[in-house]
Amino acid sequence: MTLEIDTGTGLMPVHEWNPEGDGPGVLLLQEIFGVSGYIRQRAADLAALGYYVVAPEIYWRLDDTELDESAPDLLEKAMALLGRLDWDLAVSDAVAALEYLRGRDAGTGIVGFCFGGGLGFNVAAASPPDVLVSYYGSALPQLLELAPKVTAPSLHHFGDADTYLNADDVIPALGDVEIHRYPGAGHAFDNPMPAFHHAEASELAWRRTVAFLSRELPTSQGS
Structure with a gap:
């Protein structure tokens, strides 16, 4: 199902x-590929745990945003799309979605992957949720000055074979948070695309994510 949230400067899909659930709300933030089949599956996984999940179309302000997930130039086109995105607007749009969840008064969490992992970190600094889960947040190296403002219990996942994001450059600044590293896993290891997927790391990281959320943002199903 879809809805529209008023961002103050337009309605975001x-x-x-x-939608009928009364559990805590989770703001699910996309990779650079948009609200893809993979992100939709992770949303369904979270909903099955009892969470009310929203995934905003962060690219909604841009034109020509359609991406063919089977195209050989998918990554190139997604990177070009990301290059047109206004980061500050993306943060404020995501904050609007979080505020919508906060209005339900049932608890709020952020779960973000890759681009969404960094965006979620920035959102958590601007409008603290109850919990944050960040998978290899690609913008983290540029956001570390915000770390003191990220006060929510946080879980971070990093692949040790990530050639895009060096966890050693990021982890010391994150403070007292839960961090897991995965030997042999590269960037976007949870994404099922063969170019990215690391099955063992994906399964273990998700198990840890579920355990973390169950502890820090429990639902009636997990109690």
Whole structure:
């Protein structure tokens, strides 16, 4: 299902899962590939745990945003799309979605992957949720000065074979948070695309994510 959230400068399309649920709300933030089939599956996974999940179309202000997930130039086109995105507007749009969840008064969490992992970190600094889960947040190296403002219990996942993001450059600044590293896993290791996927790391990281959320943002199903 979809809804629209008022950002103050327009109505942002947002996908929702478990719309009748009364559990805590989770803001799910996309990779550079948009609200893809993979992101939709992770949303369904979270909804199955009892969360009310929203995934905003962060590219909504741009034109020509359609991406063919099977195209050989997918990564190139997604990177070009990201290059046209206004980061500050993306943060404020995501904050609007978080505020929508906060209005339900049932608890709020952020789960972000890659681009969304960094965006979620920035959102958590601007408008603290109850919990944050960040998978290899690609913008983290540029956001570390915000770390003191990220006060929510946080979980970070990093692949040790990530050639895009060096965890050693990021982890010391994150403070007292839960961090897991995955030997042999590269960037976007949770994405099922063969070019990225690391099955063992993906399964273990998700198990840890579920355990973390169950502890820090429990639902009636997990109690």
